[in-house]
Each structure stands twice: as C-alpha cells, then as structure tokens.
Amino acid sequence: MSWEAVARKDFRDAVRSRWLWVLSALSILVFAGAAIGRLYVGGGSQQEAAAILRGFLFYLKQGTAILIPLTALVVAYGSITRERESGTIKLLLSLPHSRDDVVLGKFLGRSAVVSLPVLIGFFVALLALLPAASGLDILVYVEFALLTALLGVVFVGIAVGVSAAANTNQQALVGAGGLFATFWFLWNFFVTGVNRAATELFGLSTPQQFQLRLALKILNPIQAYKSLVDSLFMSDLEARIRMFSLLLGMIPNQRAAQALGPQLSPVFSDGVVLLAMLLWLAVPLAVGIVWFRDADL
Numbered sequence: 001m002s003w004e005a006v007a008r009k010d011f012r013d014a015v016r017s018r019w020l021w022v023l024s025a026l027s028i029l030v031f032a033g034a035a036i037g038r039l040y041v042g043g044g045s046q047q048e049a050a051a052i053l054r055g056f057l058f059y060l061k062q063g064t065a066i067l068i069p070l071t072a073l074v075v076a077y078g079s080i081t082r083e084r085e086s087g088t089i090k091l092l093l094s095l096p097h098s099r100d101d102v103v104l105g106k107f108l109g110r111s112a113v114v115s116l117p118v119l120i121g122f123f124v125a126l127l128a129l130l131p132a133a134s135g136l137d138i139l140v141y142v143e144f145a146l147l148t149a150l151l152g153v154v155f156v157g158i159a160v161g162v163s164a165a166a167n168t169n170q171q172a173l174v175g176a177g178g179l180f181a182t183f184w185f186l187w188n189f190f191v192t193g194v195n196r197a198a199t200e201l202f203g204l205s206t207p208q209q210f211q212l213r214l215a216l217k218i219l220n221p222i223q224a225y226k227s228l229v230d231s232l233f234m235s236d237l238e239a240r241i242r243m244f245s246l247l248l249g250m251i252p253n254q255r256a257a258q259a260l261g262p263q264l265s266p267v268f269s270d271g272v273v274l275l276a277m278l279l280w281l282a283v284p285l286a287v288g289i290v291w292f293r294d295a296d297l
Helices: 002-015 021-041 049-076 081-086 088-094 099-132 137-167 169-202 206-218 220-231 236-242 254-260 272-294
Strands: none
Touching: 002 021, 002 099, 021 049, 021 099, 049 137, 049 169, 049 220, 081 088, 081 169, 081 236, 088 099, 099 137, 099 272, 137 169, 137 220, 137 272, 169 206, 169 220, 206 220, 206 254, 206 272, 220 236, 220 272, 236 254
C-alpha cells in the first residue's frame, strides 16, 4: 500500500539522520538508570520483587509522563510542514501517494521512531531489574512498557495532525507546544473552572462535583496514562481516587475517596480511560487528514 511506502521511507530517513539512535540511547539511559537507581541507590535489592517493581514504576512514570510526550512532539510536529516549506511535499505527492497516504504514512513512520526506542529502553531496564528481582511480574512490566509506548504514539498522532493542519512549521510548533503546555500546566485550572461554573449553574452535590472533575481529568491523555499505570497495582477505584492526590500521589484525598466510593462507576473504568487516550490519537489525526486534503501547497 502507498501509505506503507511513505512510512518505510520516513523510518529510514530517521535512521539515517540518527534520530533513532539518539532516542534509543536516551531511553536506555533514562530507563536503565532509573532501574539501577531504584535497586542499588534506593536499597531496592532488599525488598520483595513486587515492591521493587512498584517503586520502579512509580519513580519512572513521573518522568515518562513528561519525557515521552515531549519527545513525540519534537519528532513529529514538523513531519508535514517541514516538507511543505522545503517543497519536497510536492515531489512526494508526484509519486502514487494520495494526501491521506502521506499523513497516515508519516504518522506510522514517526510512531515507530518514538515507540521502538521506548521498548528498547524498557528491555534494557528489565535486564537491570532481573538480578535483584527474580520473581518480577513480567506481565505488569510489559503492560507498563506498552502503555508508555502508546503514550508516545498518541502524541505522535496529535503532532502529525497539527502538522497536517498547519500552514507553516512555526504554526505547527506553536500548536503542538501549546497543547503540551495545556495538558501539563493548564488542565487542572480548566477542570477547576468548569467544575465551579457547573456547580453554580446546576447546584452539583459533592459526589457529582468529584465525578465531573474525574471525567475532565480522564480527558487529559497524560493524566489518563498515569492513572492506567496506577491501575497495574491497584483497583480501578483506587487509581481514579489517586488522580486527586497531592505531592505526586503521596498524600491521598479522603474527600475524593468518600465521593467516588465504595463502587466505581463503569464510566470511569480502565477501558474508558484507555478509550479517552485513543481518542486523542484518532481525532487530531483525522482532523489533520481532512484539513490537509484541501490545503494549498
């Protein structure tokens, strides 16, 4: 298929430009370094395997929640606009590729560039963890690795969608950077503002306020990712309550526990949280594809 050819070319270009090697080295350094630090600096070698893994994932997810989205946006934000500005997009479209093929192929190629180094880094980290944790729950570890790779793919989809809809590389950079800043720094202000306005308009009870806030938090792909990682070691309910905790989850929010418990609504289950992440992959990419069809090159 034509989009496969675009994806292969994009991936080969990344290999030739050493993007893949740099990201692989960075992933190995971060993930393996975190594993070694947890085991040998933090004294993890004296703990049970499950406790070692729990500590490693908690320690690492704080970093991956920043590093992976930022890396994906840097790798992918100029995937279309850079070629438009250089004129190579016209050469690419002169081949038997449709505009849809170009966007989809760019998404797949950049997704491979981002996710493959992540998986390599996790594999090396696993080799570092095994000597001190022979009873390691491999399934939980693999699920964490796949969730982290998925986070990268989601942000590649966002960046490629923005790049396809933008007219210039600068517009794509501002759009991708603005979304990252919104997810990381502004989202909780948005949640608080919507909750306050809804409470004033509709007189929401305390449980309803927490349910509204939780629904809005889940719509943030970074917060959704962190909650899914928490679900690897605790129930859906405990993971959702932890989204309201302070100091990186170390101080629990008792009001949230009372408002959301004792039974979690299926609306907030892990499957729904995962679906929210996938929507951030599909919707920006689909918008970018449609927008790019009529773009003036």
